[in-house]
Amino acid sequence: MNTDRRDGDPAPTEDPAAGAGSGDTADGASEPDPAAGQEPGAAPGQEPASPARDAEPTGAGDTPEAPAPVPGQPLAPLAAGNTRTQDGDPATPSRGGAGHPDAPQAAQTVPGPDAGSTGAQPEDTASGEEPTAPRRGAEHPTAPQAARSAPGSPTNAVAEALAAAVRAVESGERSAASFFTEAPRPARKAAPARPPRQAAPAPTPAAAPRIDAEGLAGVREVLAAGGAPESLAVPVAEALGEQAAEALREDPWQLLAVPGVRPEQADGFARALLGPEAGPGDERRARALTGRVLERAALEGHTVLEAPALRAALARHSVPDPDEALQAAIAEGTVLVFQEAVEPGPGGPAAPAPQGEDEEVPVRLLLGLDRCAMAEESLADGLGRLISTFTAGPEEWEPAAAAAPSASAAELIRAAAAAGLVTHSGGEAARAEPAALVAAARALGLRACAAVHTEDGRRRLAESGDPEAVTVAGLLSGAEGPGRDEDGALALDLLAVLDAPQLDVETAAMLVESLADGTRLVLSGDPAVLWSAGPGRVFADVVAARACPAVVSRTPDEGPIGELVSGIGVGELSQPAAPGKEVVIVPVRDPGEAVHRTVQLVADSIPRAFGVSAEHTQVITPGHGGPAGTRALNAALKERLNPGPGRFGGFDPGDRVAYVPAPGRMLPGTVTGAEQEGLRLDCEGSPVLVPRERVAETVRHGWAVTAHQAAGRRWPAAVVVLPGDAASGLTRSWIYTAFGRAERHLSVVHGVEQALPRAVAEVPAKERTTRLRGLLQAQGRPSE
Missing domain, CATH: 3.40.50.300 (P-loop containing nucleotide triphosphate hydrolases)
Structure with missing residues (x-):
């Protein structure tokens, strides 16, 4: 099913010929969940066996996406006559119908590598600066962290010993206490007096570094040599800094630092630059993929991964020796190691309890990115x-x-x-x-x-x-x-x-x-x-x-909607008494009928029967792609409610939009106009000017959104669309959230048959x- 990636993110691009759509995870890649031990559906570079839709991972939220630039073409400017794709999104290249079934909140990213590409183009992924966690000092209770070093150096030997110790602890050959050098922290009794804080401005989204023309020219030259589109120059420069060209030339796999670039695309780029030297066992490739797996895990909501899950994910990327890759990552300081007691019972992984005083409590080893x-x-x-x-x-x-x-x-x-x-x-x-x-x-x-x-x-x-x-x-x-x-x-x-x-x-x-x-x-x-x-x-x-x-x-919670949602929360789906038609089920047979009935409900039925205008009715669907995803629904709703040529970068005054200024934040708004500097919006009563270069990645039509985008808000009326191809990805938490967005009236466009009660009863949120x-x-x- 089609899910949003992180609340409020603009819809990823999709191949119109991909049938039900392409199942993108948070960064757009049709990759298995690293924490779930899922196997890929095809070898790198091959087309997956089955089409799916743009999937929303566990941590789906309002995060901007960077649509894949078309090789050789500039991004669409904010000028009269700008064309849009037929689903209403800015013109973007098609994606190869690669994907996995959606998993709305639960991040059930079913395997299937992305379609291969001769050039490195970004996936449909979220962009924008990640918030930085405050740090409480250089120390932390982790295993020793090796310094950066060259192969064969003493610090590399430390890293090798560290990775060997990880394997020994997992196999039971060594105790966890012999591996972790720091004693457990004592319980906190009373905090000592804290030194005065230095008054500092509260955090604001970090601005992208300014790259001079000469630096961008060097990046474009390297990209061209590797067969990648020049439109990646600015994202590469922002990700790698002032020395981006040199860094990319020395290590082509650093292209994976750009949001949206897939591993097979980075591999093709590296082969074009390095020739036969660019093999699957290259140390640089393994290091980049290790960081990427952990970044993807963070997008799925994980703060750490168990060591076996990380090694398995690297193996799925054809890394010949995942243990060696882990050593290098630890030596580079990009991976931190932790131990955690495995406690039996709900909420923790099952493990046998120790039988005697001398027997150690079982532990699991966890690996994570520094920032998380x-x-x-x-x-x-x-x-x-x-x-x-x-x-x-x-x-x-x-x-x-x-x-x-x-x-x-x-x-x-x-x-x-x-x-x-x-x-x-x-x-x-x-x-x-x-x-x-x-x-x-x-x-x-x-x-x-x-x-x-x-x-x-x-x-x-x-x-x-x-x-x-x-x-x-x-x-x-x-x-x-x-x-x-x-x-x-x-x-x-x-x-x-x-x-x-x-x-x-x-x-x-x-x-x-x-x-x-x-x-x-x-x-x-x-x-x-x-x-x-x-x-x-x-x-x-x-x-x-x-x-x-x-x-x-x-x-x-009172009323029929409150009764319905409360039941869903405890795993029960019942038909509440709704004498005022507060809850209406609209059965449909296919996605085309779902789109037709949704437009009819928003434009005619709900305003006429309940006095709620289309402006105050929100459509919620499991994801962005597919025949009944946000893009298809927004295109149909725009044609009915605010038709126009899309003369301002695909938008017209009066269009409802979802604006994503930073990861995790989606602001509903309305287009009020445009000028040379960018697109003007009214977001919940506040005027906003979106710079023209940010429009494509931060603004989408907003008559229809996903449940993650809708979380934290309610509308007088909501229409929840459940097309048939969404059945496999429904979870109780997604249904609970979507149904609970309605205050006075809820219409459910229902095409999933028994999958709805089954999801409510049997599929809670994924851990x-x-x-x-x-x-x-x-x-x-x-x-x-």
Whole structure:
């Protein structure tokens, strides 16, 4: 099925001749999930056996994509008469119908390498700067990290010994304690006094480096020599820096650093530059592929991979000696090694318990990228700091709890009064409970604030009782909220973060690091919705770690839609009583009929029957490609609702769009015009000018979006489209999220027959491999 890659990302390009579409994962490659041990469906360079659709990985979220440039052609300018493809997206080259079935949120990236290509072109992938996790120092509890070195050097010998030790621990020949040199960290008792923070501006998306004309000319020359399109010059220069030409000439596989370039394309580029010297066992190739596998795992939501999964992924890329590749990656410092106890029971991998005192607890070895690993370390330390530095103040909370609007709100107020970290789980109606908490804290004289992920979330929280809510992005940037104190911390005594399942580890680490010692933090959200766009599963891991009080709301969502969604959350799909036709099922036989009925519902039936205009009705479909994906639906909806020639880079004034300014953020908007500098939008009441060179990768039509793009928002009416080819990729969390976007009316264009109840009952969200739960649990264990 067709899924979005990360919430809000513009649709990837697709070959119109590819039947159901091409199953792209987060970076556009039709590759197996590295953590799932899936086998590829074809050898590199061969066409996969079966077509699929543009797939959304586990971490699908609003992230911009870079459409593949057409060799020899410039990107379409913002000029009158610009053509669009028939699905309404900017003209892009076709993709070879390579792919895998979609997996909406669960990242079920069924194998099948991408179609080969003579030239290196980017895949349909997300682009934009990744947020950088705050670092708490150079040290971290990992295995020794070898310095960069040449083959045969002493540090390389260290790396070889390290990799051998990894294999020995996994096989049982050696104990984990003999491999990891640092003793376990003692439980956190009381945090020492922290040095004053240096006041610093909150994080903002990093700007792409400016590359001079001479540098770009050198990159174009190298690309031309390798048979790659010159249109890759700017992405290559941005990825590799000022010495991009020299770096690419010395190591052609560094082309994989460009979002969207597939391994077989980089192989072809390397062969063109190096000739017979470019073999599958080249050390440079193995090193680049190791980093790529871990980057792909991060796009799928994993912060780390188990060592066997990483080796298996490298083997699928025809790396002759995956162990040697792992050695090189460790020596380069791009891979960090961790141990984690394997605990039996739900939420952790099954393992036999030790039989005696002398028998070691089984462990698994985990490998991860520095940025993900350090973000998770920083987040765990920050949460532990908030727990350990909290001291109850003189405030009298009991009268506020007694006056709370509900029993669940009272329970949340009492929990927050007594702890520095609290989790709160509940549905849409439960949003009033953290609002009541923030109001109570303010009444007691505390500096309290509630943060949400979207402007629509702020609207809904205002309706629940807190008109002063801010967005997480605005709070971190300093554009919203109380600002920072003289030490650089947020000037808050209590922060409630709603829609907490949307927090990835990097954003969460920045947020927690911005809180002063002793600040109360409440993480509130619906545990049944899709997880974050970026790596990690912060909210689920904090809840599972049981490191803090957990409040579960008893406030049910009302009405037929609330009843339907609540049942889905516990694995039951039932037909609610809907006397006002709040929920309508529209059966269809094929994708063509699904598109026709969707347009009819949005343009005619819903406005006539419920008084909800097309502007306030959102179409949600499992993915971007295919005959009933976002592109096909947006093309049909534009033709009906706002026909026009697409004179501004494929857009016309009045077009609904999905604008993705940064990874993990999608802003719904409307085109208001264009000028020489770029495209003008109105995004939720704020004017936005999108630079012309960024339009193709950050703006798509938005009448139809994916569930990940829609997460965190609700509309008066929603039309969820479930075409037949989406059946294999449906999960409970995807269905729960999509159905829950409707406030007053939900229409389900239903073409998946029994796959819908089967997914609700049997297919929960796919697990992500993370360390946060274990790190938090380790903080609570007594030191040895």
